Every structure is written in structure tokens, then in C-alpha cells.
Amino acid sequence: MFDVEMFITKANRVHMKKLVLDTCIAFLGRTISQSEFRVKNGSSYVKDELYYRLNVRPNKNMTASTFWETFIHKLVFDNECLIVQSDDGDLLLADDFQHIEYAVYEDVFVNVTVKDYTFQRSFKQNEVIHLRYRNEKLTPLIDSLFTDYGDLFGRILNSQKRKNQIRGTVDMDMLAAKSPQHQAKLQEFIDNMYKAVGEKDVAIIPQQPGFKYEEKSNGGKTGQSVDEINKVTNGFFNQVAMALGIPTSLVYGEMADVEKQTKNYMLFTVKPLLKKLADEANVKFFEKDEYLAGQKIDIKCISYQSIFDLATSIDKLISSSAFTGNEIRQEVGYDPSDDPKLDKHYITKNYAEMSHDEGGEKQNDNEH
Template identity: 60%
Template sequence: MYYRLNVRPNPNMSASHFWQTVIYKLIHDNECLIIKSDSDDLLIADDFTRIEYGLVEDLFQGVTVKNFTFQRTFRMGEVVYLEYDNERLSKLIDGLFTDYGSLIGRLFEFQKHKNQIRATVDMEGVNAKDPRTQERLQNFINRMYQSIKEKAFAIVPQQKGFTYNEQSLSTQGASVEEINKITNGFLDQVARALGIPIALVHGEMADVEKATRNFMTFCIDPFLKKIKDELDGKFIAKKDYLAGTKVDIRRISYSNLFDLATAIDKLVSSGTFTRNEVREEAGHERSDDPNLDKFIITKNYQKANELEGGENE
């Protein structure tokens, strides 16, 4: 199970891709179903039907993984079922996409209209009603426009009875900066719904450590808590869990150990934590050395009456 959860859940997915897909479905669909095949592979269901009961286990039927549909029925105790409990998120994203999409599209139309090149053609002594004359005139205008569009320096030949005048357009429309503000507003709404600090979304470097800590606390940790509780309940028996066997999920550590060295020394030397406990909090595995499970304390933390009579062992 350790190999399945951390290295290769199934033949077609790595562990990182697997959990990324789980979180995506959990946010987008508000739920995610993971089943175990006969070969002990962990598979993410693309479609299923849940039959809920009040006093017995719920059932899952019509479980489909890509192009394969299981004919059997899965019980709740046989699967890993995660719920996000944020049903309004999908509606929020869909609503924002519709509203902001329409608004951004409108702003793009204004921007194109504002920067559009317009010109007029005056004709004198030309029979505009003659089809051949109209065709030759239109071909000339097309070639002239193509030359102006593609070349940085274009020369327009003067024709008798034919005058080309380019008109400047002064229509006030939205600027590119305003369009960017609208786009950022959409991202900000979604980020707030997920608990992601706005500063991280926009790449701001001020107080990045504080923003990262808030991101881990309010966005990442709730997902890890849901996954941990479900894995504990499905993969570990009740008696083993009460005896201390639990699933351990470590989030990504963003701190430099050298920056934490002084704090680690104080935690260990004061006898507050063992060295193995500190290793776990720092995101590393426990050591098999039994000495690292012992509490140690330096002489600086001894009682005053012990120091008055001299040093003690």
C-alpha cells in the first residue's frame, strides 16, 4: 500500500499525477471515488452512481474508469470516497466564467473598434455603376489595403479621379490595462473561494513566507485532512488505529532547515520534543535509532537549587 500511495497507484499513472487528478475531480465535481482493482491497483472513477442508505453501507454502481465499466457493485467500505462539501464552488466558477467571459469579450470588441483603421475613397469622373469598373476599383483598393497592412512603409499611387483619405478614430474604449484588471478579478474570486492568498496568485514577493503559510493552512491542510481521515478509516483496522497505527501525510516543506537550526536546538535542548518528533515536524522520516526517541535537556535548563550545590550528573 505504501508503494501504491507514493510511487505507482496503477500502471498508467504516477503518484503525483494520481493525486493531482484526485484533487482536480474533488474541486471540479465536489467528489472523487477511488476503487481498488483485483490486481490491487488504485483507480479513479470517471463516472458512477451512488445509492445512499441510512443504516447500512452506501453502494456504488456503474463505476466507469475511462472506457471500462465494472459490472459489480462496490460497497462504501471497499472504496475511498472523498467529498469536498463545497457545492457552490462549481456554480461560482461557471457563473463567473459566463459573466466575466461576456464582459471581457465586450471589452475586446471595444479595443478592436478603438484601434480600427478606417479610410474613405473619393471618386470623380468614374462610372461607379459599371461592373467592370467596380471590380477593377475594388481590386485596387484590396491591394492598397494589403500593402498598408503588411508593410511598415507603403506607397499608394495616385489615380486620376481617385482619392484615398485615412480617418483617425477617436472612439473611447477600454484599454489593455482595464482588460487585465477584469481578468485578475475573475482569478481573485476563484482564489478566495479555494482559500488561496491573492498575493501568491499574482506572484507578489512581499511577505511571501506569510502568504505561503496561509496557503498551506487554509487551502492545502483541509484537503490533506480529508484524505488522511478517509485512508485511516478504509485501510487501517479499528484496533490497529487505536493502537497507534495511522496514515501519515506530509505536506511540502517550504522552510530551509538551516534557517530552523536555532529553533530546533531550543526545542530539543529544552526537553520539550524528542529529535524524532522534530524530524517529523520538519517533513522527514523518523530514525530507527532509539536514542532519538529520548528527551534530552541541557544544563542551562536545570533548576536553580540543583546548580547551587554544584554540578549534578
């Protein structure tokens, strides 16, 4: 055998892992970024400096939507995220930090770095917003999963490439090819031939004395189809989406049972994450007495129900006398109305006001 290079290259499969992670994390980040962080004071909502920071401009360089998308990406990918507040009130996402944990004292964060700036001071736990995504890091799980899927993906990809591969053979004069000069000519001939076939639409390969090139096609043999490659990619995608709690049908854009899938996604993935963020924000922005007095951060997530479905649900809740109009308004995120009629209970589909007499309850005679 001659020491001749055959241009064997290894497929790079890192793009599959990055594509799946970015797709799933970005999907979750876009959902969270559409939420409204409302500042509640008693029974009413106020729009103050904190509201502006959380919903419009957290810092000088980021809008709120970009800020929370980046927050989710750091939280899921790194399993934890740290938000610190600068001296002028800006909310900053830490790119790197060192977490010193204690058993009975407050944890301390040191070497907090935002972009290229490292704070020289330390931050206590009550001065920052610090969240962990889950008990264990998700990255080792995805890495081990990708090892198996990536190897399978590479094997099927290489098999598919070989299926319709154009192969060539070179016959040579054995007596002439033994000399180093002829071996160098042979290597140069193969290099030029490979370059011409790969780069040109029409490649003319001249015949050389002692060298004979013949092209052979392998297209007639069966092999793995492109569908097999897609199945492996989708399999890895489904596993990562399941680990993040995202229904794959939503990411794929499937329309079947989209409302049920969206409801499960909002109920079991988005709302628990928003609850965790709201609890952390309430602890850091309000004292215990303020919170017990009714001051808190209330996060309103996006509605997945249509106006018609929402109106139908409200109609049933009010007509059954289970809730008043103002109770419904507060539940869906609006301030209570000053109209006294919205503080009364109604029954029947005609919204007749309930009245009380000595014999019990009866409906008004003027229901319409």
C-alpha cells in the same frame, strides 16, 4: 441600406475562464502531489505494498505525482472524486460514476467508468476512496462569476480594438448600385479589400468605376487601455483563487511576505485537504482494531520553512525541555532514534541534562 456583410465577429472569452481554473487547480495539485503518504505501524513507519502504491506507482499507467495531480483536478472541478481498486491492486481514478446514497446503509457506486472501460460490478462505500471537496459545487459559483467578468472583459476588449481601429468608407454611384449585379460586385470588392488588408503587409486596392474606397484612422480617440483588460482578468483570477483558498501573491510570484502567505496556504488550504484524504484512506485501508493498535496512513506535506528556520525552532523546543529529541523527530516525520539521549529532557541553551535530588531539580555541574 444594402445587405452587405461588415465582418462583425464576437470575441471568444472562454479561454479566460479555462486559464484561471487550470492555473489555480494546477497550483493546488502540484502542492498536494509533493506530499509523502507514510504507512505507520505503532511508533515506526514501514514501506510495504501500500506505501509503494501511494507514493510511486498507483497503477500501470500513472506515476504517483501525476495520479494525485489528476485527483485534485477532478476533486476541485467536479466537487468529488472516486478512487477504486482493481483486482490486481491498482488504484484507479474514476472518470464517471453514479452515486446511490442511503440514509442508514452504505452508499453504492455503480456504472464506474475508467477511461473507456465500465465496471460491471458495483462498489460499496467501504471499498472505495470517495471525497467531496466542499458541501456545494464550486462550478456554478465560478460560472455565475464568469458571466459578469466575461461580459465586462469582452466590452473592454472590443473598446480597445476600436481605439486604434482602421476604418474605411466606400463611395458608390447610387444609380449603378441599385442593380443586383453591382451589389454583388460591391460585396466582392469589400471581401477582397478586407482580405488584402488583413493578410498582406502591403495591400494595393485598385479603384473601381462607381466605387471609391477611402481609409480613415480612429487612433486619435481615447478609449480603454490594455491595463483595464488586465485588471478585469486579475479580478476574476483573484476571486477564483480566494474561493480555492490560494493566496494570489503565491500564484503571481510576489516575494513580499511570501513565508507568511505560504504558511497560511499550507495551514488553511493544504493541510485540511490532506487531513480529509488521510481520514478517508485510514477508514478504507485499515480496520478499527488495526487503527487503534497504531496502524494508519500519515501524510507528510512539503516543508515551507528553510533548514535554518527549522533548526532554530527545534533548538528552542529542546532547550526549553518542552520536548525530547525523539518527540521532535516523530513530529517532523522521522522514525525515533535508538540513542537513549534523545529520550531525555534538556534545559538551557547548553543542553544540560536535568537531574533530580531531594531538594528538587538542578543542572549538572559539567554543563558546557
